[in-house]
Amino acid sequence: MRNPKNWLWFILFGSLWGINELMMGEVLSANAVPHFSVLLTVIALFILAVGRGVVNKPGSSTIIGMVAVLFKLANAAPFHCHLLGIFMVGLVFDVLASALIKSEKTAAIKCSLTGILSAYTGNALFALVITYIIRYEIWTNGGLAKVLGHIFVAGTLTAILAAIAVPLGFRLGVSSGALSEKKPKWTYAGTIVSIFIIWILVRVIG
16 A cells, blocks of 8 residues: 555546546436436446456555545535445445455456445445434435335345446456556556546536
């Protein structure tokens, strides 16, 4: 984690997650797409899996999630429930990936299981905290039915897609990490340029 290049990866993946939340989230929300949070979460899990393939260390996914939170906080109105959801996805994935994805040779079935468990656990933790601890009005008004719907309906849809997205993302990350070791200077420069492009793009579009 002390390697500066690792932190550039964290910022890159967190920024990608953040700009996806802003741009795709706004489009899906504006068009009232049912359960649009499912797609956002699946993409987030894919990005986290790629990040885990590149830097497979406990804590890395939580850091990526924190970068995504800061990105969204810096570039959009602070909807705190969204920020909480992003952080929890990163934290839950981190815990599960640390337990199940221990090396670059981890079997695809364990990656799929990480995605499935992340979907259900993340949705359950978020729904319970936002409803019964923070007591956010939209969720308290929806009551138990909204909580169960988020866990078992949205959670199941997310889990099905995450079972495919996470192993694909992890393989992509492992391959990208191996390539970056062969061409460290180009990777270092490309990562920095990509981060600047993402942050400039969100400002131009916003």
